[in-house]
Amino acid sequence: MRVLMKKGLVLVVISGVLLLALIHLWSPEMKPNVDISRKQRSHIESLLKKRNKDAVSSYQDVPYTIKLSVARQLAYNACECHAEKHTLPLALPHLLFPQVWAHNLNHAYLESDSDPEGVKGRRDKEYSSFQRRSYSAADLLIVAEANSPLQFPTQGVEVRPMKTILIPGLGLKQDPRPTHMVSLTATMGTLDVAATVDGVSITGEGQKTMRLSSSLLSTLNRQLQFVSYTNTLFHPKTADTVQYGSEGHQAAFTIKVGHNASPKLYNSGSNEEYNISALVTIATKTFLRYDKLEALIASVRRYYPTVLIVIADDNQRPQPVTGPYVDQYIMPYGKGWFAGRNLAVSQVTTKYVLWVDDDFIFTESTKLEKMVDILEKTTLDMVGGAVTEVTGYSATYRHTFSVDQGDSEGDCLHVRQGYYHTIEGFPDCVVADAVINFFMARTDKMLRIGFDPRLARRGHLEFFVDALGSLHVGSCSDVKIGHASKIHLPWTKSEAEKGYDAFRYSSSAGEGRVHTELYYFKNRLKCMSSN
Known part of the structure; x- marks a missing residue:
C-alpha cells in the first residue's frame, strides 16, 4: 500500500509539472507597454540641441563683413506674399512681361469666417499634429565636435532644391601652426561664404571646391560659420555628400536635398469632443x-x-x-x-x-x-x-x-x-x-x-x-x-x-x-x- 501511495504521489507531481509546462506554453507571451504618443522632442534631443548651439556659437567676438550676393539667397523663415506691379507704359505688359500674382489666403479665407481665431487655432493644432507624425530623430541636427581635428554636422542639414543655406557646425580644432587650412568639395552644388572675415584667404568661391586658410585659428573658425551651400542640380529627394578635409584628415557629411512634405490638414470643426x-x-x-x-x-x-x-x-x-x-x-x-x-x-x-x-x-x-x-x-x-x-x-x-x-x-x-x-x-x-x-x-x-x-x-x-x-x-x-x-x-x-x-x-x-x-x-x- 505504501508503495502504491508513493507511485501515486510521483504521478501527481509529474502531472503538476506537465500542467505548469502546458500553461506556460499556452499562456500568451507578456508584451511590454510602449509609449507611441506623439512626442516630438526628447530629453536627449534637448541636450544635443544645446551642445550644437554651444559648438556653433563660439568666436562671436571675431568681426566679419556681410557678402550680400550670397546672404540675399539665404532663407530666413519669414516668407511674404507680394504681387508684382508693372511700371513700364506698355499697352500689353502682361504679354511681354508676365506678371507675378499673389493671393493672401489668410485674408481671403478668414475674413468670411465667423470665428477666425478658432479656425487659426484648429489649423495650428492640426499642423502641430502633422509635424509630430512626420518628425524623425534622423532629422535632428547633430554636430560631431572636433576630434580628428575636423568638426562638422553628421546629420540634419537640409536644403530646398536650387536654394542656399549656411552649413552649420563647421570648425577646426588643432594646435597653433603657421597656417590653418580646410577644404570642402560638393558634387550637387556650389560653395561660398555669406560674409568674409579679415585675415582669411578664400579660393573657389561659387565653385564646387573651396579652400579657406588663415594664420589664426579663431578667424578661420569664425569664417567657417559663414560657409554656404547652394544646390544647383535639381532632384526632389536626394543628398549631396560634401568632402571636408584639413592637412591629412578627411571627413564627409551629407546635405539632404528636397522639398518639404506638404502638410494635409483637415478642418473638422470646433467642438472639443470628437465630431x-x-x-x-x-x-x-x-x-x-x-x-x-x-x-x-x-x-x-x-x-x-x-x-x-x-x-x-x-x-x-x-x-x-x-x-x-x-x-x-x-x-x-x-x-x-x-x-x-x-x-x-x-x-x-x-x-x-x-x-x-x-x-x-x-x-x-x-x-x-x-x-x-x-x-x-x-x-x-x-x-x-x-x-x-x-x-x-x-x-x-x-x-x-x-x-x-x-x-x-x-x-x-x-x-x-x-x-x-x-x-x-x-x-x-x-x-x-x-x-x-x-x-x-x-x-x-x-x-x-x-x-x-x-x-x-x-x-x-x-x-x-x-x-x-x-x-x-x-x-x-x-x-x-x-x-x-x-x-x-x-x-x-x-x-x-x-x-x-x-x-x-x-x-x-x-x-x-x-x-x-x-x-x-x-x-x-x-x-x-x-x-
Whole structure:
C-alpha cells in the first residue's frame, strides 16, 4: 500500500509539472507597454540641441563683413506674399512681361469666417499634429565636435532644391601652426561664404571646391560659420555628400536635398469632443449583396445617423441605394475588390476613413470614438478592431512581418500571428503589421499607398505588404463590429447568394498567378512563410 501511495504521489507531481509546462506554453507571451504618443522632442534631443548651439556659437567676438550676393539667397523663415506691379507704359505688359500674382489666403479665407481665431487655432493644432507624425530623430541636427581635428554636422542639414543655406557646425580644432587650412568639395552644388572675415584667404568661391586658410585659428573658425551651400542640380529627394578635409584628415557629411512634405490638414470643426461625422467617412464595396448592405446601413444609422457612407458598386445590374448621407458610385461590372476600395477611398474628404465589408453590422461595441481617440493621440496611421461572429467569437487577425534580405533571386517575407507590444494608455490596443478587414485609417495614407486593382476577388494581406515600412498599424480588441451569419443551408440560399458564392469563391490558375506575380515581381520576394 505504501508503495502504491508513493507511485501515486510521483504521478501527481509529474502531472503538476506537465500542467505548469502546458500553461506556460499556452499562456500568451507578456508584451511590454510602449509609449507611441506623439512626442516630438526628447530629453536627449534637448541636450544635443544645446551642445550644437554651444559648438556653433563660439568666436562671436571675431568681426566679419556681410557678402550680400550670397546672404540675399539665404532663407530666413519669414516668407511674404507680394504681387508684382508693372511700371513700364506698355499697352500689353502682361504679354511681354508676365506678371507675378499673389493671393493672401489668410485674408481671403478668414475674413468670411465667423470665428477666425478658432479656425487659426484648429489649423495650428492640426499642423502641430502633422509635424509630430512626420518628425524623425534622423532629422535632428547633430554636430560631431572636433576630434580628428575636423568638426562638422553628421546629420540634419537640409536644403530646398536650387536654394542656399549656411552649413552649420563647421570648425577646426588643432594646435597653433603657421597656417590653418580646410577644404570642402560638393558634387550637387556650389560653395561660398555669406560674409568674409579679415585675415582669411578664400579660393573657389561659387565653385564646387573651396579652400579657406588663415594664420589664426579663431578667424578661420569664425569664417567657417559663414560657409554656404547652394544646390544647383535639381532632384526632389536626394543628398549631396560634401568632402571636408584639413592637412591629412578627411571627413564627409551629407546635405539632404528636397522639398518639404506638404502638410494635409483637415478642418473638422470646433467642438472639443470628437465630431465623428466631421472626422470619419465609412467606405465599403458591395457586390450581389444588397440585402446585407441595407442591413449595414440601417445599423450605422442607429448609432451614427449623419456619418457619410461611400459605396463602391460593381454589380451587373446596379440597384439604387438611397437615403441621407449615402453616396453610391457605380463601377464596371465585376471590376473587383481592390478597385472598389480605391474608388471608395478616393471619394473620402474627411480626416479618417473607416473600412467595413458590406455584410458587417454595427453594434453597441462599435465605438468609432475609441478608434479616433487612439489615432489622435498616437503616431498610428491605422487601427483595426475585432469582428464578432454570430457564435460570439471575436477575431482581430493580428500579424507581424519580417523581411530577410536575400540574394539576386529576391527577399524572404515571414508572416506570423501576433503583435509587437501593447500601447501605453490603451491596454486593449497593440501594434502589429496587419489587422482585420475592419479598420480606421488616415485617408491621406490610404490614398498614398493604394490598393492594387488586379486583386479582383480576394486580397487583404497584399495591401499590408505594400504598406510595410510606411504604415504604422495598431489593433484594438475593445472596438467590435458584428458579422452577418454565413451559415445557410444550400437549399435556403437566394439566387443572389448563390451567384455571389460562385463569383467570390471560385478559383482559377490565372487568378492564383496574379497573387504570385504581385509577391514575386512587384514586392521582389522569392519566399513567403506564415503560421
